[in-house]
Amino acid sequence: MNSGILLVDKPQGITSHDVVARTRRLAGTRKVGHAGTLDPMATGLLVLGVNHATRLLHHLVGLDxxxxxxxxxxxxxxxxxxxxxxxxxxxxxxxxxxxxxxxxxxxxxxxxxxxxxxxxxxxxxxxxxxxxxxxxxxxxxxxxxxxxxxxxxxxxxxxxxxxxxxxxxxxxxxxxxxxxxxxxxxxxxxxxxxxxxxLRRTRVGAFGVDEAAPLEGLDVAAALLSPADAASRALPVVRLTAQHAVDLGHGKRVEASAAPDTAAGEPIAAIGPDGRLVAIVERRGDTLKVVTGFPAEEDGA
Known part of the structure; x- marks a missing residue:
């Protein structure tokens, strides 16, 4: 099962943890988390992360x-x-x-x-x-x-x-x-x-409940948004050169001239030339520093 962000339309009468537990079974991995719960009485949009994309949830929790x-x-x-x-x-x-x-x-x-x-x-x-x-x-x-x-x-x-x-x-x-x-x-x-x-949650940031899959009959693999897609909808984006992608992958800082003009400490999605989310970075002076790294997917990851 690859990594990604999953949009689920939570039914009434179950907890957000119940949704996570069911998704873990369907995805065949323990690495499933959420970006903010809904009460059992509430329905609507739950944003879940699967595998490495659970690292992205920290940057989605604060969305309106x-x-x-x-x-x-x-x-x-x-x-x-x-x-x-x-x-x-x-x-x-x-x-x-x-x-x-x-x-x-x-x-x-x-x-x-x-x-x-x-x-x-x-x-x-x-x-x-x-x-x-x-x-x-x-x-x-x-x-x-x-x-x-x-x-x-x-x-x-x-x-x-x-x-x-x-x-x-x-x-x-x-x-x-x-x-x-x-x-x-x-x-x-x-x-x-x-x-x-x-109570029905209809939107989290740029993610709408009309995009969400119902929990009943959920096909996790088919419903996954790639980490790059999800991050680019939630955060400012910097497009990396191949060398910068390698350097950030090794935890090095890279120069920030191609990055959007953001405040210090504001997260930026750093996306490689192959379209993969390499890291979430932030400005440090004239450089970009890795806040959260995302390893390349391996077969069966």
């Missing part, structure tokens, strides 16, 4: 994301989603006041660069232990706010039900943003409480 979601106004829950215990219900007057205009005004307050407190039931580590595990162990968890960017928080539809209002939204955001926390905070701002009932 896009989601389609449904937020239910009417009550909050202990987990900020439908799997948690319900908290106090909102009054009918509060729900009647949740008009399109009021909801959009609340969403505008949660758009742009904001300070967001992650959901207590999240994968954020607190003193070396996942927050969700601390909650399951009966601990009270208070997480610090973090700066995130919500580039778009768009109202798609609003439906009034019996004791609730369902709000369909599109969210485009920086990595590390919790859509569950947006649901919680929108409901808190409107005085209705709120939680997430559906």
């Amino acid at each position: 994301k896009e989601y389609l979601a449904t937020i239910r106004l009417g009550w909050a829950t202990t987990t900020d989603d439908a799997e948690g215990e319900p908290l106090a219900a909102a009054s009918a007057d509060r729900l009647d006041a949740a008009t399109d205009e009021a909801v959009e005004a609340g969403m505008r307050l949660l758009t742009g660069v904001i300070e967001q407190v992650p959901s207590a039931v999240s994968a954020v580590k607190v003193a070396g232990k996942r927050a969700y595990q601390r909650v399951r162990d009966g601990e009270q968890v208070e997480l610090a706010a973090r700066t995130v960017t919500v580039a778009a928080f768009e109202l798609l539809a609003l439906r009034h039900g019996d004791g609730f209002v369902d709000v369909d939204v599109r969210v485009a955001c920086s990595s590390g943003t919790y859509v569950r926390a947006l649901a919680r905070d929108l409901g808190a701002g409107l005085g209705t409480g709120g939680h997430l009932t559906a």
Whole structure:
């Protein structure tokens, strides 16, 4: 099995680790990883790396994301989603006041660069232990706010039900943003409480869910994107001469005149004349230094 990046459309009701485990069996290798999990209730795009391409995942984790979601106004829950215990219900007057205009005004307050407190039931580590595990162990968890960017928080539809209002939204955001926390905070701002009932990840960087293969009947070899293809869609690219490809392959620095003008420390995909991803590099003065090397594929690798 060659190395590559795999785009999978995760079904509802299983964990991201379940997808990784199934892909390991299908690919016949233990070397499968992911560039960011989805909750079991969520569906949509998972970006996986197979074999040497797992080294690329570190450079894909920070890509921006896009989601389609449904937020239910009417009550909050202990987990900020439908799997948690319900908290106090909102009054009918509060729900009647949740008009399109009021909801959009609340969403505008949660758009742009904001300070967001992650959901207590999240994968954020607190003193070396996942927050969700601390909650399951009966601990009270208070997480610090973090700066995130919500580039778009768009109202798609609003439906009034019996004791609730369902709000369909599109969210485009920086990595590390919790859509569950947006649901919680929108409901808190409107005085209705709120939680997430559906979530689908539609995009990670330049990778769209419309390109993703369903997990059922997955043909890993046929679905693999080459490391060079994946890296060139996520990062700036420098095209190497044959000699520079050899030198970088040996860990040497090469001169940077052909590289795009990037900030120091920004990763660049270095692609050889044969179209292979040789390394992820970064500028160091007038040279390029290897950050992550990618060995040439061997038969059966």
